[in-house]
Amino acid sequence: MSMLRKLNSKLAETTGYQIRRVPTPPSATTVGSLGAVPSPRGSRPARPDAVPEPTTVDPAVDRLLDRPVFILTSVRSGSTLLRMMLGAHSRLHAAHELHLTGIEVYFKSGTPTERSLRTLGLGHEELEGLLWDRALHRELVKSGKQFIVEKTPGNAFQWQRIAETWPDARFVFLRRHPGAVARSWHEAVPDRTREEAAERVLKYMESMEEAHAEVGGHILRYEDLTADPATELGGICDYLGLPYEPGMLDYGSSLEGAVLGGGFGDWNEKIRSGRVQPDRPAPELEEISEVLRPMCRAWGYL
Numbered sequence: 001m002s003m004l005r006k007l008n009s010k011l012a013e014t015t016g017y018q019i020r021r022v023p024t025p026p027s028a029t030t031v032g033s034l035g036a037v038p039s040p041r042g043s044r045p046a047r048p049d050a051v052p053e054p055t056t057v058d059p060a061v062d063r064l065l066d067r068p069v070f071i072l073t074s075v076r077s078g079s080t081l082l083r084m085m086l087g088a089h090s091r092l093h094a095a096h097e098l099h100l101t102g103i104e105v106y107f108k109s110g111t112p113t114e115r116s117l118r119t120l121g122l123g124h125e126e127l128e129g130l131l132w133d134r135a136l137h138r139e140l141v142k143s144g145k146q147f148i149v150e151k152t153p154g155n156a157f158q159w160q161r162i163a164e165t166w167p168d169a170r171f172v173f174l175r176r177h178p179g180a181v182a183r184s185w186h187e188a189v190p191d192r193t194r195e196e197a198a199e200r201v202l203k204y205m206e207s208m209e210e211a212h213a214e215v216g217g218h219i220l221r222y223e224d225l226t227a228d229p230a231t232e233l234g235g236i237c238d239y240l241g242l243p244y245e246p247g248m249l250d251y252g253s254s255l256e257g258a259v260l261g262g263g264f265g266d267w268n269e270k271i272r273s274g275r276v277q278p279d280r281p282a283p284e285l286e287e288i289s290e291v292l293r294p295m296c297r298a299w300g301y302l
Contacts, residue, residue: 008027020155041292043080051272055168057126057129057164057165062126062130062133063166063168064133064137065133065135065136065140065148065166066135066146066168067168067170068149068168068169068170069086069147069148069149069150069169069170069240070149070150070162070170070171070172071149071155071172071173071174071209072155072171072172072173072211073151073153073156073172073173073174073176074153074156074176074181074201074202074204074205074208074298075153075173075181075185076176076181076185076188076201077153077176077181078176078222078225078226079153079174080151081226081276082151082172082174082222082225083096083149083151084251085233085248085251085276086149086233086236086248087149087251088245088248088250089237089242089245089247089248090245090247091145091147092146092147092148092149093139093140093143093145093148093149094148094149094151095136095139095149096146096151097151097152098135098136098139098150098152099152099154100132100150100152101132101152101154101155101158101162102154103128103130103131103132103135104124105124105127105131105258106124107127124235125161125164129164129165132165133166136148136150147240148219152300153204156204156211157203157207159207159210160211160214163214164213167258169215170240171215171217172218172220172236172239173208173212173217173218173219173220174221174222175208175219175220175221175299176222176223177223177282177283177299177301178202178288178292178296178299178301179220179282179288179289179292179301180279180282180283180293181201181281181286182194182197182198182288182289182292183283185197185200185201195291196289198291199289199291202291202292202294202295204220205295205299206295207239209298217239218235218236220232220235222279222300223279223282225276226277226278226279227279229248229249229276230244230246230249233249236288249275249276250275251275252275282301285302288302293298
């Protein structure tokens with residue numbers, strides 16, 4: 001009897017549990033008797049010859065969701081407030097930040113599994129698209145509503161994958177004064193310097209600009225949303241082809257059961273109040289990092 005079987009026999013007698021072997025992750029190289037060397041994160045095994053290329057996404061066949069809505073924005077830009085207000089609409093379900101594009105799938109290179117799936121037109125990214133779509137559709141069905149809204153700030157860096165995954169996706173671009181964004185993020189994570197915060201939020205904004213130039217969508221400013229929420233929400237509803245609902249202003253009903261906290265969205269008292277709160281005064285020019293001033297000008301803040 002092997003050592004593992006002996007150990008499992010004793011564990012089963014005393015605890016009712018056993019040890020299972022963990023499958024080896026997909027490998028890029030086999031090194032003698034040492035077995036597989038895992039591929040670097042995000043890498044894909046080489047495609048074998050004579051296997052069909054993945055097919056183009058056909059929403060009628062490959063997607064359960066109909067015209068999902070993605071909010072592309074930077075961190076600390078008010079996306080949780082916007083999410084809660086949109087979620088108060090009778091036909092929109094706005095879940096917490098789902099970080100879907102961090103989910104990856106794999107199959108072992110050169111195996112019948114790979115050849116079989118690729119013959120169906122399904123490579124790694126196509127399978128991920130099916131999984132992302134199913135996960136969002138599951139949340140939508142549970143809500144009983146018509147359209148889903150996803151607002152993870154990291155989506156700003158994944159807009160190309162999102163647009164490829166959902167060709168019928170609709171995009172809302174939420175802007176906020178870049179200096180205010182950097183200030184807010186520095187205050188939320190004080191061990192990050194002001195310049196580090198400014199440089200990081202600028203990357204979000206630059207990616208948002210690239211996305212808007214390529215896929216278009218509806219632009220709104222956080223400052224306008226807090227100053228005149230009815231008008232700004234009405235504009236989003238027009239873009240989405242939905243009637244405006246006054247209940248969106250008093251989003252307290254959508255707080256029930258809402259998931260808030262680190263990694264899910266903002267969790268401060270303003271959000272938990274269930275009502276739109278006035279914005280803070282914009283930072284003075286001397287408070288704004290030099291690296292952010294060109295974007296401030298491009299967005300009309302200077």
